[in-house]
Amino acid sequence: MNSIISLSVLGVLVLFLGILKKKTWLLPLILVGLVASLMMTLLHWNMNRSLFHNMLIIDNTGVAFSSVLIFSTFLIFLFAARYYRKVIRPLDDIYAIMIFALVGAVLMSYYGNLIMLFIGIETLSIALYVLAGSHKEAITSNEATLKYFLLGSFLSGFLLFGIALLYGSSGSFDLYAIHSYVVDHIQQGLPPMFKAGLFLLIIGLAFKIAIAPFHFWAPDVYEGTPTLLTAFMATVVKTASVVAMYRFFSITFFGIHGVWEMTIAILAGITIVIGNVTGLYQPNLKRMLAYSSISHSGYMMLAMVAFSGRTANALLFYSVAYSIATITAFAILILVREDKGNDYFGSFNGIAKKNRIEAFTLAVAMLSLTGIPPLAGFIGKYFLFAAAIEQGWLWLVIIAIAGSAVSVGYYFKPIIAMYFREDQGTILLSGKPYKAHILFLTLLTILLGFLPFLLSGLI
Amino acid sequence: MLTLTLILFPLLVAIGLFFIKNERWARNLALAAALIESGIYIAALYTYFNFCHCQLLFRFEWLANYGISLKFGMDGLSMLMTLLTNFLVPVVIYSSFTQKVERASSFYSLIILMQAGLIGVFTAFDGIMFYIFWELTLIPAYFIAAYWGGENRIRITLKFFAYTFSGSLLMLVAIIYLYFHTPLPHSFDHIWLYASNLNPAEQVWVFLAFFLAFAIKIPIFPFHTWQPDTYVTAPYSGSMLLGGLMSKMGLFGMIRWMIPITYPVLNRTDGFFIIFPLIGIVYASLIAIRQDDLKRFVAYTSIAHLGLVAAGAMALNAQAMQGAMIQMVSHGINIVGLFIIIQYIESRTKTTSIAELQGIALKAPRLAVLFMIILLGSIALPLTNGFVGEFLILLGLFKYYWLYAAVAGLTVIFSAVYMLWMYQRVMLGNTNTVTESFTDLSWKEMIPLIAIVIMIFWIGIAPGMFMHLAENGVRQIIGVVR
Numbered sequence: 001m002n003s004i005i006s007l008s009v010l011g012v013l014v015l016f017l018g019i020l021k022k023k024t025w026l027l028p029l030i031l032v033g034l035v036a037s038l039m040m041t042l043l044h045w046n047m048n049r050s051l052f053h054n055m056l057i058i059d060n061t062g063v064a065f066s067s068v069l070i071f072s073t074f075l076i077f078l079f080a081a082r083y084y085r086k087v088i089r090p091l092d093d094i095y096a097i098m099i100f101a102l103v104g105a106v107l108m109s110y111y112g113n114l115i116m117l118f119i120g121i122e123t124l125s126i127a128l129y130v131l132a133g134s135h136k137e138a139i140t141s142n143e144a145t146l147k148y149f150l151l152g153s154f155l156s157g158f159l160l161f162g163i164a165l166l167y168g169s170s171g172s173f174d175l176y177a178i179h180s181y182v183v184d185h186i187q188q189g190l191p192p193m194f195k196a197g198l199f200l201l202i203i204g205l206a207f208k209i210a211i212a213p214f215h216f217w218a219p220d221v222y223e224g225t226p227t228l229l230t231a232f233m234a235t236v237v238k239t240a241s242v243v244a245m246y247r248f249f250s251i252t253f254f255g256i257h258g259v260w261e262m263t264i265a266i267l268a269g270i271t272i273v274i275g276n277v278t279g280l281y282q283p284n285l286k287r288m289l290a291y292s293s294i295s296h297s298g299y300m301m302l303a304m305v306a307f308s309g310r311t312a313n314a315l316l317f318y319s320v321a322y323s324i325a326t327i328t329a330f331a332i333l334i335l336v337r338e339d340k341g342n343d344y345f346g347s348f349n350g351i352a353k354k355n356r357i358e359a360f361t362l363a364v365a366m367l368s369l370t371g372i373p374p375l376a377g378f379i380g381k382y383f384l385f386a387a388a389i390e391q392g393w394l395w396l397v398i399i400a401i402a403g404s405a406v407s408v409g410y411y412f413k414p415i416i417a418m419y420f421r422e423d424q425g426t427i428l429l430s431g432k433p434y435k436a437h438i439l440f441l442t443l444l445t446i447l448l449g450f451l452p453f454l455l456s457g458l459i
Numbered sequence: 460m461l462t463l464t465l466i467l468f469p470l471l472v473a474i475g476l477f478f479i480k481n482e483r484w485a486r487n488l489a490l491a492a493a494l495i496e497s498g499i500y501i502a503a504l505y506t507y508f509n510f511c512h513c514q515l516l517f518r519f520e521w522l523a524n525y526g527i528s529l530k531f532g533m534d535g536l537s538m539l540m541t542l543l544t545n546f547l548v549p550v551v552i553y554s555s556f557t558q559k560v561e562r563a564s565s566f567y568s569l570i571i572l573m574q575a576g577l578i579g580v581f582t583a584f585d586g587i588m589f590y591i592f593w594e595l596t597l598i599p600a601y602f603i604a605a606y607w608g609g610e611n612r613i614r615i616t617l618k619f620f621a622y623t624f625s626g627s628l629l630m631l632v633a634i635i636y637l638y639f640h641t642p643l644p645h646s647f648d649h650i651w652l653y654a655s656n657l658n659p660a661e662q663v664w665v666f667l668a669f670f671l672a673f674a675i676k677i678p679i680f681p682f683h684t685w686q687p688d689t690y691v692t693a694p695y696s697g698s699m700l701l702g703g704l705m706s707k708m709g710l711f712g713m714i715r716w717m718i719p720i721t722y723p724v725l726n727r728t729d730g731f732f733i734i735f736p737l738i739g740i741v742y743a744s745l746i747a748i749r750q751d752d753l754k755r756f757v758a759y760t761s762i763a764h765l766g767l768v769a770a771g772a773m774a775l776n777a778q779a780m781q782g783a784m785i786q787m788v789s790h791g792i793n794i795v796g797l798f799i800i801i802q803y804i805e806s807r808t809k810t811t812s813i814a815e816l817q818g819i820a821l822k823a824p825r826l827a828v829l830f831m832i833i834l835l836g837s838i839a840l841p842l843t844n845g846f847v848g849e850f851l852i853l854l855g856l857f858k859y860y861w862l863y864a865a866v867a868g869l870t871v872i873f874s875a876v877y878m879l880w881m882y883q884r885v886m887l888g889n890t891n892t893v894t895e896s897f898t899d900l901s902w903k904e905m906i907p908l909i910a911i912v913i914m915i916f917w918i919g920i921a922p923g924m925f926m927h928l929a930e931n932g933v934r935q936i937i938g939v940v941r
Contacts (some may be wrong), residue, residue: 088932227540229661370623373591381636382587386525401632404623412617420605420613457524 002040011099018092032240034074057112060459065109065243072235072323078437083228102128105240114163114173130216132225137357144224151217159204165197175251208241209297212271222290231330234293235323265305271298272403285343286360302384306391312459318380327367328441350423359418361438368412368445461483462531464519469575473568481565482721489567495550496700500545530585534931540581552905569599586634586647604693611898612692619689623939626675633668637861653719657763666721676709680739690758695802697830704790714767719939736766737866744873753811771852777937779855786848796911818890822897829908836915844918
């Protein structure tokens with residue numbers, strides 16, 4: 001709760017700084033503000049209370065995930081100065097909108113009422129529509145924002161309609177009230193209206209998470225959006241949407257199985273296949289990362305399918321591992337795009353010769369995303385696979401395994417290009433702080449792989 | 460603690476080496492580290508023999524609520540395999556000193572990282588730890604082959620990686636699946652996994668997952684297609700690590716994990732799965748006879764020899780398994796010896812084609828003698844290391860089913876044919892234009908070969924210590940199987 005207020009205030013402050021034309025104060029203020037918000041969030045640990053008649057439920061799951069969201073945003077802002085160094089105008093608007101989007105994301109990890117979920121998603125989405133088009137001179141950015149806005153608002157309709165149907169059948173927006181309705185009616189079968197509502201709600205969330213067959217927007221939007229904001233979309237937005245889905249299922253269907261699992265399992269299977277196979281055919285890193293993010297949504301759905309007391313833990317670890325590796329990849333992508341003007345795999349040829357740190361960090365990120373031990377990505381995948389096998393979803397795990405094996409084909413493309421292809425004498429101008437940041441992220445990836453108990457078992 | 464030191468020391472050295480700028484320093488440090496590691500190993504061996512047979516266990520709860528612990532120890536099997544690792548890695552590093560290596564610090568860092576991974580595989584007593592280190596070895600192997608390799612390396616090494624990685628992933632599923640069938644509270648500890656409770660159908664699936672992972676790694680026919688290309692394209696040090704050590708991971712995995720957990724499948728299928736390595740023996744031997752490229756030749760002989768070892772491991776009796784253990788060590792030593800010799804030949808003549816070489820023995824008697832000894836070890840002549848293992852394997856196979864022993868026995872004849880014929884064409888006769896100016900080995904070049912020859916005779920003449928270790932290791936496995 002504190003963090004929602006503090007983040008909102010931070011956003012407004014950033015806008016004021018823009019009015020006052022204090023450009024150099026912007027990023028320091030944001031970083032300090034984010035750290036302060038992170039602290040305030042962590043203060044809620046073990047507090048377990050609900051606010052405003054269950055509108056927001058402050059529990060450890062919510063605290064953990066909103067900390068991850070704030071931390072990921074913090075990591076992304078570390079690269080902002082470098083990314084926007086050639087832009088002269090103050091960037092208060094973009095930064096403020098990012099922070100407002102973060103507020104929406106945090107709401108999604110605390111909500112206890114479907115109205116709050118909708119407010120969270122819309123706060124996040126509307127901010128994102130603007131961010132996707134924030135590079136107004138570029139036609140791709142315009143395309144991205146238009147595509148995202150049209151599809152996103154359409155799918156928001158689905159979500160809202162689903163919420164309305166759920167309300168119509170159960171008579172409440174409150175997750176706990178819906179839960180008791182489900183408990184009462186599960187014996188004689190849930191009414192079609194409820195099921196339809198559930199289905200529409202799943203579709204609405206699936207769109208935000210980019211689960212097939214609702215993923216078509218992702219590659220184009222990712223490609224057109226300014227790279228820094230793509231990193232934001234691929235990590236913060238995805239984590240928030242997955243948490244939203246987790247909260248919905250874990251509260252409304254607490255102790256009840258067999259209602260939604262098959263639907264999600266099929267969606268997960270399709271997503272993993274489409275994400276990984278299509279990923280093989282992408283010509284550049286940014287689109288590849290889009291498909292990578294789609295297939296990782298598929299893996300995360302494994303946790304939704306196999307619900308147990310450890311699901312939150314698995315999702316938390318996975319989203320942290322995924323976010324850190326993805327942000328690292330985008331950080332290198334920013335450098336290469338600036339140097340070469342594009343991010344085709346050919347542009348990565350031989351950069352390991354002169355840019356050891358950059359190449360090393362990208363390689364570790366790719367290996368972690370592939371799920372190779374002993375990196376964080378492996379532990380995350382292990383948690384998900386183990387949960388799914390425990391609940392008897394072996395066929396889904398086999399699909400996921402096949403997907404992981406296929407993913408070697410595209411995650412290794414940048415590694416091969418950087419290390420084994422002819423050198424073009426590229427020198428990426430990254431600078432000491434930038435190097436320190438990417439090394440820090442890589443260190444986290446390795447550390448979480450070797451010492452997973454630092455993060456696992458908290459929730 | 461000694462066990463943990465054996466793993467952590469190379470891991471830390473590998474990280475350190477990565478940052479060293481001076482290439483001479485890097486390679487000397489790598490050799491020093493490998494020798495220190497061997498020293499630590501000797502301390503462990505000494506402790507094992509003189510104080511206890513206590514397996515030098517190290518245990519730390521890693522993810523307690525997921526049943527995963529850092530459990531490492533050294534029983535007879537681990538002792539034997541870590542002996543091979545700690546003997547071969549210094550030899551591999553030293554033999555690379557005659558070559559010019561680009562970016563030496565990364566190269567040696569990867570070799571030492573590989574060593575850490577291998578020792579982890581051989582000492583892990585926890586299923587997930589085994590898997591983690593199993594995959595950890597793949598990264599350095601891939602980078603060594605792909606960065607310092609020869610023609611077509613990108614395509615070939617990606618095939619190698621994808622092939623072995625897919626196999627291992629199925630093994631991961633099998634291990635997790637087993638975990639949920641261990642007695643409550645579940646654990647990945649190897650004793651618990653051995654005690655897992657599966658119905659016959661589940662056993663078959665788990666067996667197949669393990670078998671596939673190991674068959675790809677060894678490799679066993681028909682999963683060997685990645686291997687000859689990879690051995691050829693990898694730099695010599697890489698081929699030595701792949702052929703000498705990485706292939707042993709698969710065999711070791713069979714003996715440590717697959718057989719004790721799923722032996723009923725082997726029993727029920729009446730040795731059906733032994734047929735694959737047996738086909739491999741004949742198939743690879745025939746190809747080896749017709750092979751012109753020396754590196755590819757060694758790759759195919761490796762399929763044949765390791766096929767015999769795999770057949771022995773799956774025969775489920777103590778002799779064959781003990782023989783398999785000994786033969787793993789012997790094969791590792793011999794194949795590294797062969798690669799070193801081919802490396803010397805190629806560095807002098809710039810070719811590895813058997814047809815182009817002739818009469819080297821006239822110019823290089825020292826090389827000829829050392830080559831001959833290593834060759835005889837591979838052929839399994841009595842008093843060399845190959846004999847002990849192959850004899851035990853054939854004996855055990857004969858007990859299992861005489862026809863299998865008869866087919867497997869062909870390997871002895873075949874290997875004599877292809878090895879000696881190759882030797883005749885390469886070393887004997889008169890010199891030609893390619894070999895005219897062939898110079899004999901310098902003392903520096905002979906050191907690794909002499910070390911290998913000493914091991915060949917040691918195992919061949921006085922295999923007592925090795926037999927003892929193998930027996931200790933095998934006893935537990937056979938105990939489970941009975």
